[in-house]
Amino acid sequence: MTRKKCFVFVVCGAKEHLDTLHFSLERLKKHSKAEIIVLTDSSRNEIKVAHTQIVDVKTAEHFDHHQASIYLKTGIHKFLPVGPVYCYLDTDIIALKDDVDKIFDEYTTPISFAPDHCKLKKFSPYSVNCGCKETWEQKRETFEAASLKYDKNRQIVDPVSVSKQKKLQIHFEHLKNNFPAKLFTAIRYFLSRKHFRLNEDFYFDKNERVWRDAETNSNILFEVDVQKIESETKFKFNKWTQKWLDQNKQDIWKDECEHLSEYIEDTFTIKVKNKNWQHWNGGVFLFDEGSHDFLEAWHQKTLDIFSLDKWRTRDQGTLIATVWEFGMEKHPTLNKKWNFIADYNNAGLEFKKEGKFTDDYWKTSYQASFVHIYHHWADENWGLWNWVEANPLNK
Numbered sequence: 454m455t456r457k458k459c460f461v462f463v464v465c466g467a468k469e470h471l472d473t474l475h476f477s478l479e480r481l482k483k484h485s486k487a488e489i490i491v492l493t494d495s496s497r498n499e500i501k502v503a504h505t506q507i508v509d510v511k512t513a514e515h516f517d518h519h520q521a522s523i524y525l526k527t528g529i530h531k532f533l534p535v536g537p538v539y540c541y542l543d544t545d546i547i548a549l550k551d552d553v554d555k556i557f558d559e560y561t562t563p564i565s566f567a568p569d570h571c572k573l574k575k576f577s578p579y580s581v582n583c584g585c586k587e588t589w590e591q592k593r594e595t596f597e598a599a600s601l602k603y604d605k606n607r608q609i610v611d612p613v614s615v616s617k618q619k620k621l622q623i624h625f626e627h628l629k630n631n632f633p634a635k636l637f638t639a640i641r642y643f644l645s646r647k648h649f650r651l652n653e654d655f656y657f658d659k660n661e662r663v664w665r666d667a668e669t670n671s672n673i674l675f676e677v678d679v680q681k682i683e684s685e686t687k688f689k690f691n692k693w694t695q696k697w698l699d700q701n702k703q704d705i706w707k708d709e710c711e712h713l714s715e716y717i718e719d720t721f722t723i724k725v726k727n728k729n730w731q732h733w734n735g736g737v738f739l740f741d742e743g744s745h746d747f748l749e750a751w752h753q754k755t756l757d758i759f760s761l762d763k764w765r766t767r768d769q770g771t772l773i774a775t776v777w778e779f780g781m782e783k784h785p786t787l788n789k790k791w792n793f794i795a796d797y798n799n800a801g802l803e804f805k806k807e808g809k810f811t812d813d814y815w816k817t818s819y820q821a822s823f824v825h826i827y828h829h830w831a832d833e834n835w836g837l838w839n840w841v842e843a844n845p846l847n848k
Contacts, residue, residue: 456741457537458557459488463526464544466518468499473830474544475503480844484548487540487557492525492532508532520759523768526735527752535742542823543736545830546792547841549808550822557739561785564744566733566772567792570799570812573730573773577713580770582763585710592688592705596697599685605675617666617673621655622800623814629695716763717774721754725777732773736825737792751775793821795837797829804837 460481464474474491481489491504494512510532512521525532529541538557559565569576578586601607609618628635642649642657649657655673657664662676679690688705689698696704714725740748754771758764776782793810796802801814811818824841832838 457488458540458554459490459533459537460485460540460542461490461492461529461533462542462544463492463522463529464502465494465497465512465521465525466499470518470522470544471498471500471502477542477544477547478504481542481548481553484551484553487554488537490533492529494521494525497521516759519766523755523766524752527748527755527768527771530740530742530745530748530752538739538741541738541740543825543827545826546736546823547826548823549841549844550820553822556737556787556791556822559787559791560739560741562741562743564747565739565785565787566735567737567787567789569732569734569769570794570796573713573725573732574709574711574728576732576769577710578708580713580765580767581716582765583710583712583716585712586708589705589708592699595686596682596688596705599682600677602685603678603681606677609672609674614671614673617654619800621651621664621674624651624655625695626801626814713770713773717770717777720758720761720764721774721778723774723778725773727782730773730782731786732769733776733786734792734794734825735769735772736794736827737787737823739787747775747779747781750778788819790819790821791823792825793819793823794825794827796827797832797835802837804840806840 462474464470490506490508491502492508493502495509497518512524538560540556628638647659654667655664656667663672664674666673683689699705711728714728717723717725751772754774755768799812802812804810808820809818810821829835
């Protein structure tokens with residue numbers, strides 16, 4: 454007998470979150486034939502949920518709206534009927550294609566999540582109050598202030614030049630990861646005279662210290678005044694690695710720490726043996742009645758950290774703890790196409806109009822069925838958002 458399949462959104466609180474739900478709900482209805490449920494606490498909502506299939510759960514008064522949403526999400530197994538296979542979706546998950554119902558075929562008991570866009574050490578400072586995130590932000594603010602003064606690239610704003618600049622930076626990224634090509638390019642550079650030709654598209658003017666478009670000779674990427682930034686910030690630039698280092702010779706953009714692993718062991722006596730494990734993303738997951746033990750453990754840990762100052766109010770740190778408690782760190786994850794996480798700040802993020810996405814400069818790519826817009830929602834200056842909103846795949 455074919456099992457019933459249901460998508461589930463969880464939301465409560467401010468109008469902006471309900472508006473996000475309504476956008477994603479409308480898109481999912483266009484592409485799915487499955488039942489869609491909204492789990493909410495309607496007493497908290499600033500506007501009414503525009504949907505008929507609602508499960509209304511009264512949450513504790515002492516929870517703020519964020520805590521109430523997390524309570525409903527991690528406690529989802531308590532509030533839905535036993536029997537169907539469910540697919541939980543964050544409200545910022547947008548359906549793109551008519552194949553979205555095939556996600557239910559990907560279920561691997563006892564529960565299935567997709568991988569996050571980063572690894573545990575990088576996620577760590579966003580999950581716990583260890584102070585690392587604030588330290589890094591202070592360094593970056595210092596760098597940003599100097600960069601505004603001495604980086605002429607801030608003046609390049611026209612879309613054509615910005616697009617070419619990104620193409621050039623992608624080429625640099627490929628060189629960074631290919632030592633022989635990097636060495637050969639460096640030798641060619643030092644042997645060149647006034648102009649160094651990188652390829653058929655770009656050349657570097659050594660006198661003017663600027664990268665130019667080979668066809669139009671327009672400025673694409675200025676060389677940054679490193680010495681002035683170094684003098685003002687006390688940071689040092691490593692020309693070979695192309696990295697800015699602080700006084701301790703640490704990359705100012707390397708935002709990783711191991712405090713989350715330490716806090717998991719201190720709080721729950723659970724040892725995360727791989728400190729840089731590829732953790733799961735909580736935005737999409739498949740579950741059924743066989744998932745209840747896992748979900749209950751996740752739920753209880755999440756409630757525990759609500760009252761602990763060293764933990765941020767999030768559910769992914771406790772999800773990591775639960776995975777390792779159950780020995781599921783090698784459990785299969787969903788393909789990224791079912792939860793393609795669009796990180797606005799990732800220079801390797803690109804898309805093609807037919808719906809193909811990459812987050813690593815096209816080393817890998819995905820014909821995404823769901824895209825996860827977790828920040829810069831409705832940013833009309835972002836080409837990816839504009840494409841998603843207009844989504845030609847709907848037509």
